[in-house]
Amino acid sequence: MDGALFLRGLVIGFSLAAPVSPIGVLCIRRSLADGPRAGFISGLGAATADATYGCIAGFGPRTYTDYGAAGALVLGVFAGSSSWWLILCTGVGLLRARLTPGLLASVNRIAGSMLLAFGIYAVLRPWA
Numbered sequence: 001m002d003g004a005l006f007l008r009g010l011v012i013g014f015s016l017a018a019p020v021s022p023i024g025v026l027c028i029r030r031s032l033a034d035g036p037r038a039g040f041i042s043g044l045g046a047a048t049a050d051a052t053y054g055c056i057a058g059f060g061p062r063t064y065t066d067y068g069a070a071g072a073l074v075l076g077v078f079a080g081s082s083s084w085w086l087i088l089c090t091g092v093g094l095l096r097a098r099l100t101p102g103l104l105a106s107v108n109r110i111a112g113s114m115l116l117a118f119g120i121y122a123v124l125r126p127w128a
Contacts, residue, residue, distance in 0.1 A: 013082075021118070022114075022119075023042070025115055027040070033104070036093030043082070047082045047085060058070035
């Protein structure tokens with residue numbers, strides 16, 4: 001396994017997962033409502049999608065002739081993305097005990113509004 005490519009994939013995966021996105025909002029909401037485990041499992045779905053895109057790029061035509069190097073890169077992307085979701089959901093889970101039901105309801109409203117805004121943006125973006 002090529003360690004440098006794995007580390008590069010780790011940084012790429014972490015960078016892909018870190019920006020605020022609808023999946024991030026969903027993971028935060030699930031971590032608050034159902035615990036960090038539920039949020040992390042949701043994040044693993046996103047990490048799997050990131051790794052799938054990495055497979056398409058790494059094992060696609062004319063990318064790498066060395067499949068071991070491509071595998072190290074893809075594994076790094078998955079590990080980096082997964083580590084972000086673990087950090088995020090664990091951190092949010094630590095805050096969960098401090099939330100009152102009223103504050104949790106406010107967080108749910110804000111999260112729903114953010115998801116709605118992301119959806120509207122995605123629909124209107126082609127016409128901008």
